[in-house]
Amino acid sequence: MTIKELARELEMSTTTVSRVLTGQEKKYRISEKTAQRVREMANQLDFAPNQIARNLRLQKTNTIGLIIPDISNPFFANLARTVEEELRRRGKMVLLCDSKDDTQIEEESVQLLLSRKVDGLLVAPVGEKWEHLQKKVAVPVVLLDRYFEHKDLPYVTTDSFFGAYKATSFLIEKGHRHIACIQGLTGTTPNEHRVKGYESAMQNHGLSQNITIAGSDYSMINGYESTKELLARPETPTALFALNNQIAMGCMKALKEYDFSIPDEISLIAFDEQPYFELLSPSLTAIKQPMEGIGKVAVEMLFELMDEKKVAPQMLKPMLIERDSVAPIPQKS
Amino acid sequence: MTIKELARELEMSTTTVSRVLTGQEKKYRISEKTAQRVREMANQLDFAPNQIARNLRLQKTNTIGLIIPDISNPFFANLARTVEEELRRRGKMVLLCDSKDDTQIEEESVQLLLSRKVDGLLVAPVGEKWEHLQKKVAVPVVLLDRYFEHKDLPYVTTDSFFGAYKATSFLIEKGHRHIACIQGLTGTTPNEHRVKGYESAMQNHGLSQNITIAGSDYSMINGYESTKELLARPETPTALFALNNQIAMGCMKALKEYDFSIPDEISLIAFDEQPYFELLSPSLTAIKQPMEGIGKVAVEMLFELMDEKKVAPQMLKPMLIERDSVAPIPQKS
DNA sequence: GTGAAAGCGCTAACAA
DNA sequence: TTGTTAGCGCTTTCAC
Numbered sequence: 037m038t039i040k041e042l043a044r045e046l047e048m049s050t051t052t053v054s055r056v057l058t059g060q061e062k063k064y065r066i067s068e069k070t071a072q073r074v075r076e077m078a079n080q081l082d083f084a085p086n087q088i089a090r091n092l093r094l095q096k097t098n099t100i101g102l103i104i105p106d107i108s109n110p111f112f113a114n115l116a117r118t119v120e121e122e123l124r125r126r127g128k129m130v131l132l133c134d135s136k137d138d139t140q141i142e143e144e145s146v147q148l149l150l151s152r153k154v155d156g157l158l159v160a161p162v163g164e165k166w167e168h169l170q171k172k173v174a175v176p177v178v179l180l181d182r183y184f185e186h187k188d189l190p191y192v193t194t195d196s197f198f199g200a201y202k203a204t205s206f207l208i209e210k211g212h213r214h215i216a217c218i219q220g221l222t223g224t225t226p227n228e229h230r231v232k233g234y235e236s237a238m239q240n241h242g243l244s245q246n247i248t249i250a251g252s253d254y255s256m257i258n259g260y261e262s263t264k265e266l267l268a269r270p271e272t273p274t275a276l277f278a279l280n281n282q283i284a285m286g287c288m289k290a291l292k293e294y295d296f297s298i299p300d301e302i303s304l305i306a307f308d309e310q311p312y313f314e315l316l317s318p319s320l321t322a323i324k325q326p327m328e329g330i331g332k333v334a335v336e337m338l339f340e341l342m343d344e345k346k347v348a349p350q351m352l353k354p355m356l357i358e359r360d361s362v363a364p365i366p367q368k369s
Numbered sequence: 370m371t372i373k374e375l376a377r378e379l380e381m382s383t384t385t386v387s388r389v390l391t392g393q394e395k396k397y398r399i400s401e402k403t404a405q406r407v408r409e410m411a412n413q414l415d416f417a418p419n420q421i422a423r424n425l426r427l428q429k430t431n432t433i434g435l436i437i438p439d440i441s442n443p444f445f446a447n448l449a450r451t452v453e454e455e456l457r458r459r460g461k462m463v464l465l466c467d468s469k470d471d472t473q474i475e476e477e478s479v480q481l482l483l484s485r486k487v488d489g490l491l492v493a494p495v496g497e498k499w500e501h502l503q504k505k506v507a508v509p510v511v512l513l514d515r516y517f518e519h520k521d522l523p524y525v526t527t528d529s530f531f532g533a534y535k536a537t538s539f540l541i542e543k544g545h546r547h548i549a550c551i552q553g554l555t556g557t558t559p560n561e562h563r564v565k566g567y568e569s570a571m572q573n574h575g576l577s578q579n580i581t582i583a584g585s586d587y588s589m590i591n592g593y594e595s596t597k598e599l600l601a602r603p604e605t606p607t608a609l610f611a612l613n614n615q616i617a618m619g620c621m622k623a624l625k626e627y628d629f630s631i632p633d634e635i636s637l638i639a640f641d642e643q644p645y646f647e648l649l650s651p652s653l654t655a656i657k658q659p660m661e662g663i664g665k666v667a668v669e670m671l672f673e674l675m676d677e678k679k680v681a682p683q684m685l686k687p688m689l690i691e692r693d694s695v696a697p698i699p700q701k702s
Numbered sequence: 703g704t705g706a707a708a709g710c711g712c713t714a715a716c717a718a
Numbered sequence: 719t720t721g722t723t724a725g726c727g728c729t730t731t732c733a734c
Contacts, residue, residue: 038711049721054713065719082505084484088430089711092421092726102465107453113446120440120467129481132435132465134453148462151417172415256644288648311589312643315621317650371727382705387729398703422727425710706733717722 042083046073053078057085091153100338101149102130103159104180105137109254110310111281111325112160115180118331119158126339128155135162137221137254143168150174156338163224176341178334182224183349190341192333192350196226196307199323199354200233200277203305206321206356207275208241210364212303215246216273218262218283220254230279230307248273251283259286267294274365275303281310284320299363309357318360326352375416379406386411390418424486433671434482435463436492437513438470442587443643444614444658445493448513451664452491459672461488468495470554470587476501483507489671496557509674511667515557516682523674525666525683529559529640532656532687533566533610536638539654539689540608541574543697545636548579549606551595551616553587563612563640581606584616592619600627607698608636614643617653632696642690651693659685 039057043050048070055064056074077083091097100123104112120130131154133145139162146168149157156176159169163182170177170189183191207215217234220227231249238247250262259278263286266273278284284306288298296302298318306313309324329352337347372390376383381403388397389407410416424430433456437445453463464487466478472495479501482490489509492502496515503510503522516524540548550567553560564582571580583595592611596619599606611617617639621631629635631651639646642657662685670680 039713040711050712051714051721051723052719055720058713067719070719084480086425086711087485088421088425089726090713092419092425092710092728093712093714095726097421099464106450107440108443108447108450110441110443110446113443114441116465117439117441117467120465121469124466129485130465131432132449132453132463133457134450136454147417152420152462285645285648292648310645312618312645312649315618315625316645316648372729373727383728384705384707384730385703388704391729393729400703403703419727422710423729425712425726426728426730428710704734706731708729708731710728712726713724715722715724718720 037081037083039083039085042074042078042081045081046077048074095153097153097155098128099131099152099154100128101133101145101152101154101157101159103133103135103142103145103149103157103161105135105142105160105162107132107134109282111181111308111327114327115160115331118328119335122332122335126335137162139164146173156342158334158338163221176338178338178341178347180330180334182226185225190337190347190349192330192337192352193226194325194330194354195351196229197233197236198351199307199325199356200230200279201237202233202354202356203277203307203323204234204237205241206358207277207303207305207362208237208243210275210303210362212275212365213243213246214248214271214273215243215275215277216248216250216266217277218251218259218266218279218287219249220251220258220279220283222252227279234277251279254280254282256282256286256289259283260290261286263287263290264294267291267296273302275305275362278304278306281306281308281313281322284308284322288316288320298361303362303365305362307354313357314359316361321359321362322357323354324357325354370414370416372416372418375411375414378414379410381407428486430486430488431461432464432485432487433461434466434478434485434487434490434492436466436468436475436478436482436490436494438468438475438493438495440465440467442615444514444641444660447660448493448664451661452668455665455668459668470495472497479506489675491667491671496554509671511671511674511680513663513667515559518558523670523680523682525663525670525685526559527658527663527687528684529562530566530569531684532640532658532689533563533612534570535566535687535689536610536640536656537567537570538574539691540610540636540638540695541570541576543608543636543695545608545698546576546579547581547604547606548576548608548610549581549583549599550610551584551592551599551612551620552582553584553591553612553616555585560612567610584612587613587615589615589619589622592616593623594619596620596623597627600624600629606635608638608695611637611639614639614641614646614655617641617655621649621653631694636695636698638695640687646690647692649694654692654695655690656687657690658687 135142160180179191309322313320468475493513512524646653
């Protein structure tokens with residue numbers, strides 16, 4: 037069923053049909069009667085214009101490419117949900133790519149999406165390279181979560197420094213002095229900023245000598261093994277700061293296995309809240325990222341870029357959710 | 370950068386260029402020298418054919434529509450991950466739609482995807498209606514998770530009856546007699562089969578009179594409120610069977626709030642395993658669905674359908690993961 | 703071995 | 719108020 041057949045059926049030109057169907061009847065002063073007939077017939081034969089042809093002609097696909105490092109990570113799944121919803125509301129569809137935290141897959145995905153002529157790109161990059169996101173990319177790009185400083189690639193993300201500083205200060209206020217930080221993927225901005233936030237807080241409280249950083253990626257296994265390693269050290273930390281939700285899970289697993297009681301023997305705080313945190317025992321204190329905000333702002337930004345407007349990067353403030361995995365300890369200098 | 374420009378640059382026809390670039394040089398006996406030159410130039414100018422034009426010409430988009438009720442539910446996020454990976458491996462991309470468990474959005478999504486000429490549809494339907502998935506759908510469709518019996522729509526799903534029967538029997542073997550089931554969305558096949566599995570197990574053990582079914586959808590809030598309601602009844606159940614992961618979370622929340630100790634005062638088992646279940650306190654006994662299998666088999670099936678082969682629906686067996694949320698209770702008839 | 707030209711289904715500039 | 723026609727960028731039939 038094409039517009040041509042529809043036009044033949046109606047005994048009029050494809051032009052007229054097209055104009056009615058694209059809502060331009062007013063503009064071309066098409067008689068209400070004609071318009072009515074077109075709509076009825078289209079409805080009756082339930083004709084839907086071939087979007088591929090349309091896209092080719094219009095040089096516009098109403099499609100946005102979304103590249104995410106791991107859709108099974110609830111953080112990104114949530115992001116994807118908001119983004120999809122926001123885009124749908126604005127008449128766009130989403131081509132989804134999961135890069136599996138692999139820069140090469142990410143680069144390939146960008147190519148694939150560009151050759152499919154997406155109108156824009158929303159990317160939560162792995163974070164190791166950026167050239168493929170900037171050079172020869174003819175469409176607007178907005179980065180999510182991870183980004184690149186000084187690269188003029190617009191982004192929207194959580195204020196990681198702020199969040200980490202807050203989490204660490206919170207622990208310090210509770211009397212903790214030996215706080216270890218288990219980091220995610222090194223070299224990526226959120227990780228570096230979280231680490232810096234942690235370090236700053238430690239330094240500002242005169243605890244520079246106690247700064248302890250372990251770990252290497254955003255996985256549960258990393259949390260698990262880093263925790264075990266930390267527990268094996270001569271001076272066991274009294275608190276752990278896990279830099280994402282999966283690391284925190286690994287920490288809990290290790291602590292459980294080693295029969296460390298949280299928070300009595302060791303406190304735990306996570307960057308990145310998840311709904312089930314409140315159900316864990318003990319419930320997990322966490323830094324909650326403004327997920328909805330990130331998705332919404334990113335889509336907004338992308339639209340502004342598509343309208344050739346200028347945009348400024350955005351850092352959204354996270355908040356601390358106090359639960360039971362952090363206990364005060366008696367002060368001892 | 371179009372193939373035309375590339376051809377001009379090379380001083381040959383677009384035909385030849387196209388033939389080389391689509392790997393048909395052998396077929397048309399194009400000289401190796403020419404082919405070489407084409408590839409080099411294409412590479413150098415890093416030319417990538419406009420897929421939209423290609424799709425239009427070929428009447429094929431290498432795109433699959435994936436409709437899912439809620440991508441933020443880890444069950445579906447996992448499914449999406451496997452599906453995306455499998456499809457990428459086979460050279461297809463994924464257009465993602467989140468129906469938010471709303472049949473109307475689902476119907477619209479099908480229309481949108483069809484007008485974009487996807488080559489196939491992978492749908493985890495809300496489960497209330499099926500007409501929009503069968504009538505006038507010109508492309509192959511495979512259903513995930515939820516499906517429709519006797520509707521000739523191929524599906525791949527977990528054997529829900531089997532899993533629920535197993536979970537219930539497990540509780541009965543542990544001595545439980547008053548087992549309540551908190552169900553998900555009524556009217557959907559997995560839910561009905563899980564309920565039937567539960568009922569069958571109860572009946573086969575002579576516990577028909579104790580069958581208790583509460584709840585109405587797959588949400589945490591449903592688990593929460595249904596549990597509270599069950600606890601308020603004169604005869605409190607000794608075990609709860611939650612029909613999905615989110616319901617189970619709601620149960621835990623309610624039990625925690627009411628200071629019911631799991632498993633000492635009440636046992637809990639969930640249909641649908643999640644990685645964090647082992648970290649909950651107590652760790653949660655669950656029926657684990659073969660997620661990877663579902664995704665892979667579904668994609669395979671879709672490809673067979675695209676090759677005009679016949680396929681048979683598949684039910685994959687889940688397995689029971691024993692943890693600490695179920696305790697035996699002394700037998701009393 | 704290579705090329706000219708038609709055509710995929712649609713929209714819009716130009717014409718009437 | 720409506721229609722003719724060119725063309726989006728590609729592939730492929732037919733011709734040489």
